[in-house]
Amino acid sequence: MMWQAFAAEFRREWITLRRYPTEFFGELVVVVVIFYGLFLGSSYMSGGGIFGARLSSVILGYTLWTLSLAAIGNMGYSISNEAQNGTLEQVFLSPVGAVRILVLRNVAALTFSMLFTVLVIYGIMGLTGHFLPLSPIDLVPLVMAVGTAMGIGFLIASITILFKRTNQLLGLLQFVLLFIIMTPFTTFHGPLQYLGIIAPLSPMVGLLQSMLVDHQALLTAPGDWFWWGFVNVALWLGLGIAVFSRAYERAKTRGTLGHY
């Protein structure tokens, strides 16, 4: 049942993308311009010396930020949009269950976002002739970050399912997330060092830095950030799902599940 539901969500995502080419090309232009800017702008500002590991770090850092934002935003947007369009209650009539549907929906949307981003990055690398030392293993921290971001997404979805309008909150969250990604929590010492484990996405950011800048291996990078990353994902995803399940039940008790 789960696979059929995932395939259905994946197809829906693809149909929407393909049917409205202006939206698709609009998104494409934005992504190409941003990555092209990152490639050329960083190179120009640093006098051409940034290509290589540093640029990979900038690119992957940006990708991590956009993917996390997408993972978080999708949840809230999906619920408020569907409530507004009058399809939310039908979705929740699925025997697959609300939490699973939202996870599947998010995974389907993020698969497209990730494929899209990777294709654009490789396209630009081909165009500029500058090839970054990217390897598939670099995607691991990204995928883990998406897990944590989905947890935060569930927290946003919890607010959305009860209050329906969270656009302002999502706007604010972009900057909070940027702050979290830019702050080197994993380098903190003393009692603050635990922030490196608890702060959302922090172990994954630290891990990405170790891998791309310091050329450490995924599993043996200092600080065990790979393993702490799992703790971070479990913590935020678990918290997100638990809070969302409560909010979902509360919305059913208040009778406001499909309201907008």
Add this chain to the structure above:
Amino acid sequence: MPLLEVQGLAKRYKAKDGTTVHAVKTVSFTLDSGQILAFLGPNGAGKTTSIKMIAGLVRPDDGDALIAGQSVRRRGRAALTHLGAVLEGSRNLYWRMTPLENCEYWGGIRGMKRKSSRQRGLELLDLCGLADKAHHTVQQLSRGMQQQVAICCALLHRPALLLLDEPTLGLDLEASDRIQALVRDLALHDQVGIVLTTHQMEVAQTLSHRVAIIRKGEVILENGTEQALAAFSGNTYGVDLTEAPSTDLRDRLEQRGATFDSPVSFRVVLESASDVYPLLDSLRPIGVLRVQRETADLATVFRHYVELDEPSKSLTGGGAE
């Protein structure tokens, strides 16, 4: 075991001023496979809240609904596998997708393989005469067609129970007729049990086998539709004549209690159906176009119950007074 057993559903809300509002006080009824139950009530009586409690979208404070023996409260997901619903005020569909793509999607999230939901979707669209619209986006279709597609999507997984909240609201006559034909067909041939809410009494009367009337959150009548109508149909007969009777004959008829609606038609109360023969004899040689026992319609029954002021007059399961 009935297909649907609604047992004492109740729902209370806290109003903004802190008072408790009883949206649904107590709703109980049963429905068997192949039956259509018209769930009627004035605006704000608690119909939609009850329907949503049966669908598991609103959590009841008391009571439960059992669909094919599965409790909606305790085994919600198992119960949902037997349920399809088209809810009022919702689009129920993705407007940017075609009817067939919607079928594939809604079938998919109910655990159907793409091939089967596509096949079943085509079959249902064909049944509704919408096969040629299968590849148009839903937003290009008329409201009636959208409503039919929504019903098709709710039927993909062959649910035993279908909840239809105001399925013909705002539709033109042709679209309404098509939906009524579809609903009748589903109950008759596929043995789907259907709970139908509507404000259109003629639709309810035409389609339903059973009727439940809710007023101020309480079911005040639950009965077979025919029994409910029969209980309100007295021994009044309407007679249409080919020509106006003489003054003498008219006087004699009026002495027997006849009331003339026009020079050629009158109504009269007879003690039994066999009294029709002496009446016809007395009319000779005037031709008789029609003699018919007047039956109450569902609108009359509905008005009677919803206009009751005293809760003590409530009659559940009993028919008429």
